[in-house]
Amino acid sequence: MPIKLAEATIDEQDMDALADWIKTYPRLTKGKFTLEYEKKWSEWLGTKHSTFVNSGSSANLLMLATLLEAGDLEPGDAVVVPALSWATDLSPVMQLGLEPILCDCNLEDYSYDLDHFISIITDGVVRKLGEHKVRLRPKAAILVSVLGLIPDMHKIVEMCDRNNVILLEDCCESLGSAVEGGQKLGTFGAMSTFSTYFGHHISTIEGGMVCTNDTRYDMIMKSVRSHGWCRDWSEDQQKAYCDEWGVSEFDAFYTFFHAGFNIRSTDLQAFLGIRQLDKLDMICKRRSENFAMYQNKVKEEFKVPVNSGFVSNFAFPIISKNRNKIANALMKKNVECRPLICGSMGKQPFFVKKYGEQVLPNAEKVREHGMYLPNHHLLSEQEIDTICEVVNR
Numbered sequence: 001m002p003i004k005l006a007e008a009t010i011d012e013q014d015m016d017a018l019a020d021w022i023k024t025y026p027r028l029t030k031g032k033f034t035l036e037y038e039k040k041w042s043e044w045l046g047t048k049h050s051t052f053v054n055s056g057s058s059a060n061l062l063m064l065a066t067l068l069e070a071g072d073l074e075p076g077d078a079v080v081v082p083a084l085s086w087a088t089d090l091s092p093v094m095q096l097g098l099e100p101i102l103c104d105c106n107l108e109d110y111s112y113d114l115d116h117f118i119s120i121i122t123d124g125v126v127r128k129l130g131e132h133k134v135r136l137r138p139k140a141a142i143l144v145s146v147l148g149l150i151p152d153m154h155k156i157v158e159m160c161d162r163n164n165v166i167l168l169e170d171c172c173e174s175l176g177s178a179v180e181g182g183q184k185l186g187t188f189g190a191m192s193t194f195s196t197y198f199g200h201h202i203s204t205i206e207g208g209m210v211c212t213n214d215t216r217y218d219m220i221m222k223s224v225r226s227h228g229w230c231r232d233w234s235e236d237q238q239k240a241y242c243d244e245w246g247v248s249e250f251d252a253f254y255t256f257f258h259a260g261f262n263i264r265s266t267d268l269q270a271f272l273g274i275r276q277l278d279k280l281d282m283i284c285k286r287r288s289e290n291f292a293m294y295q296n297k298v299k300e301e302f303k304v305p306v307n308s309g310f311v312s313n314f315a316f317p318i319i320s321k322n323r324n325k326i327a328n329a330l331m332k333k334n335v336e337c338r339p340l341i342c343g344s345m346g347k348q349p350f351f352v353k354k355y356g357e358q359v360l361p362n363a364e365k366v367r368e369h370g371m372y373l374p375n376h377h378l379l380s381e382q383e384i385d386t387i388c389e390v391v392n393r
Contacts, residue, residue, distance in 0.1 A: 001334070002334040002335070002336065003333075003334060003335040003336065003374055003379075003383045003386065003387065004336050004374060004376070005199070005315070005336035005337065005338060005374045005376075006198065006199030006200075006374070006376050007376045007377070007378045007379075008198065008203065009201070009202050009203045009276060009279070009283060009377065010203050010205070010272060010276070014272060014275050014276075017271075017275065018268070018271060018272060021271060022268075026267070027267060028266055028267055028268050029264075029266055029267060030052075030226075030264045030265065030266060030267060030270075031267045032267070033267040033270035033271050033274065034052050034264075034265065034266075034267055034270040036270070036274060037052055037270040037273045037274050037277075038050040038051065038052050038209075040274060040277050041209055041211070041273075041277065042211065044277055044280065045184055045186055045187060045211055046183070046184055046187050047186070047187055047192075047211040047212060047213055048212070048213045048215070048218070049211065049212050049213070049214075049215065049217075049218035049221075050209050050210070050211045051209065051210045051211075051218065051221045051222060051225055052207065052208075052209055052264075052265050052269075052270060052273070053207070053208045053209070053210065053225055053263045053264065053265055054206055054207065054208065054263050054264065054265045054269075055195065055197065055206050055207065055208045055263075056088070056172040056193060056194060056195025056196070056197060056200075056207075056208035057086075057088035057091075057195075057208065058208055058261075058263040059172075059193035059194065059195070059208035059209060059210045060088050060089055060092050060142075060170060060193050061088070061092040061095075061096075061261070061263070062210050062221055062224060062225060062261070062263060063168055063191045063193055063210050063221075064079070064092045064093065064096055064098065064140075064168075065092075065096060065224050065259075065261070066191065066210075066217050066220045066221050066224060067140060067166065067217075068096060069220050069224060069258045069259065070216065070217060070220055072139075072140075072166060073098065073139055073140060073166075075096070075097035075098065076097065076098070076099060077098055077099065077138075077139045077140070078098070078099045078100075078101050078124075078125075078136040078137065078138040078139065079093045079098050079099070079100055079101070079138055079139070079140045079141065079142065080100075080101050080102075080103050080117065080120055080121065080138045080140070080141035080142065080165070081093055081100045081101065081102055081103070081142050081345065082102070082103055082105060082111065082112060082142065082143070082144045082345075083102045083103060083104055083105060083344045083345050083346055083358075083360045083363035084105040084110055084144070084146060084340075084341055084342070084343070084344065084345075084363050084366055085142070085144045085170070085341065085342070085345060086144070086170075086172070086341060086342065087342065087345075087348065087350070089142050089144060089170055089345075090345050090348075090351065091350070093142075094350075094351075094354065099127070099129075099136055100351075100355075101120055101125050101136060101138055102345055102346050102351075102358055102360060103116050103117050103120055103141075103360075104116045104360035104361065104362045104363050105146075105360075105362050105363050105366060106362060107319065107362050107365065107366075108304070108305040109145075109146065109149040109150060109151055109152075109304075109305070109306075109307060110146035110147065110149060110317065110340075110366070111143060111144060111145060111146055111149070111151035111152075111156075112143065112151065112156065113362055114152065114155060114156075114159075116360075117141075117156070117159070118159055120138060121137075121138055121141065121159060121160070121163045121165050122163060124136050124137035124138070138165055139164075139165065139166060140165060140166040140167075140168060141160060141165050141166070141167055141168065142168045142169075142170055143156060143167060143168065143169050143170065143189065144170045144172075144173075145169065145170070145171055145173065145174040145177060145185050146173060146174075146317075146341065147173050147174070147313060147314045147315050147316075147317055147372065148173055148174040148175075148176075148177045148287070148291075148311055148312045148313040148314045149174070149177070149304065149306065149307075149311060149313070149317075150174075150177055150178075150179060150185065150306070150307040150308075150309045150311060151307070152307065153179050153183075153185070153188050154179075156188075157188055157189075166189075166190050167188065167189035167190060168189050168190060168191055168192070168193075169185060169186050169188060169189040169191070169192035169193070170192070170193050171185050171186040171192050171193065171194050172193060172194055172195035172200065172208075173195075173200070173314040173315075174186075174312060174314065175194055175200065175201040175202070175280070175284070175312060176201060176280065176281075176283075176284030176287075176310070176312030177309065177310060177311055177312040178309050178310040178312075179307075179308075179309040180307075180308040180309045182310075186211055187211075187213075190212065190214060190217065191210055191211065191212045191214075191217060192210070192211045192212070193208060193209065193210050193211075194208060194209040194211070195207070195208050196208065196209070196269075196273060196276070199376075200314070201280065201283055201284065201287070201312065201314070202273070202276035202277070202279075202280055202283060203272070203276065204265070204269040204270070204272045204273040204276065205269055205272065206265070206269065207265050207269050207273065208265075219233060219237060220258060223257055223258045223260060224258050224259070224260045224261060225260070225261065225262075225263055225264055226260060226262065226264055227256055227260040227261070227262055228256035228257055228258040228259055228260030229252075229253075229254070229255065229256055229257070229260070230242070230252065230255070230257055231253075238252065241257055242255070245257070282377070283377045284310075284312040286376075286377040286379075287312050287313045287314070287375055287376070287377060288310060288311055288312055288313060290313065290316075290375045290376075290379050290384060291311050291313035291316060291375065293381060293384050294316040294373070294375075294384060294388065297384060297385065297388040297392075298316075298318075298388050298391060298392060299391075299392050301320075302318055302319075302320070302391065302392075304316075304317060313375050314375065315338075315372035315373060315374065315375045316372060316373040316374075316375055317340055317370065317371075317372050317373075318340075318370070318371050318372065318373060318391060319340075319365065319366065319369050319370050320369055320371075321369055323368075323369050323370065323371050326371065326390070326391055327371055329390050329393070330373075330387065330390050330391075333386065333390055335373075335374065335386070335387055335390065336374060337371055337372065337373055337374070338371065338372055339367075339370060339371055339372075340366050340370030340371055340372050341366075341370075342367075343363065343364075343366050343367025343368070343370065344358075344359075344360055344363035344364055344366065344367045345363075346358030346359060346360055346363065347359075347364075347367060373387055373391070374387065
């Protein structure tokens with residue numbers, strides 16, 4: 001039997017419950033289950049507000065669009081993006097007219113190289129824009145907590161606060177990870193994003209979430225998610241905006257207060273999400289236990305230096321000059337494996353076409369030598385033994 005990189009978290013009981021519910025001919029578009037799911041997510045994570053969208057990628061787009069609509073970012077402002085991240089951490093920055101500054105990763109938890117990050121936010125970077133060279137100083141920074149590993153959150157928050165940089169967290173791979181003391185990743189920044197695509201900690205088939213403690217951001221998000229209208233606001237909020245703009249109750253149906261998208265998800269996805277939250281603690285615990293088993297069974301050179309806290313691991317990282325040999329040996333054993341995310345955004349074609357190739361030394365090592373191994377809630381110790389035997393050999 002193959003050892004899969006990921007396994008479904010939507011089980012037969014979930015499917016049967018979904019089938020029974022659909023037979024009641026319910027409303028399937030965004031409705032009461034979306035509101036319940038958002039409320040339960042916020043309670044589990046520890047934030048005031050959550051906004052359910054159709055993917056983790058849309059969540060990143062919404063997070064940045066919210067800052068623009070709030071006036072806290074303007075087109076042309078610089079945003080720090082990790083070189084080791086996902087395409088849709090970087091793409092929305094470019095698509096929304098912002099200027100990305102790539103930050104190298106470290107080789108321990110794979111988040112920001114703190115020396116490079118501090119240099120960027122304190123000194124800025126010089127870039128040629130048109131005929132002129134300008135010094136860009138970032139106004140926001142996207143932090144990706146890679147594979148559920150825990151960045152130095154207190155140091156990063158301190159540096160952002162000191163330099164008036166808005167911290168945004170992409171926690172799509174780290175649902176449930178927490179620093180020592182129990183504060184979960186996704187509760188440190190102004191906003192945070194999560195993914196519930198297949199293979200992530202829980203699944204709503206497709207789906208994502210944006211979380212915040214800022215009521216103003218939440219209000220803008222709810223509007224931008226749905227065309228820019230005000231229907232998802234409280235009655236008091238709707239009345240205040242309509243009075244300000246002289247909009248009648250009837251005209252409010254088709255009045256748009258923000259430049260919006262349509263990136264809603266559905267009550268079908270939310271129905272599944274509510275059930276998934278019931279088993280999330282178990283899933284996070286199993287992933288953490290698997291991570292500990294990997295740490296105990298791989299050779300010393302492959303162990304991951306871990307900051308104290310709870311690691312809700314997405315997949316186990318390996319850095320080796322023998323990466324391709326290891327990957328081929330694993331695949332011969334029917335073990336699925338992948339490169340360690342994308343390696344470096346500085347080498348991705350869509351970035352190179354606009355900004356030219358950027359070489360960042362640590363991200364380059366990850367690009368050439370990095371890979372990750374399976375972790376999911378159904379992975380057995382025997383399967384981990386098989387994987388580690390191949391890697392160690």
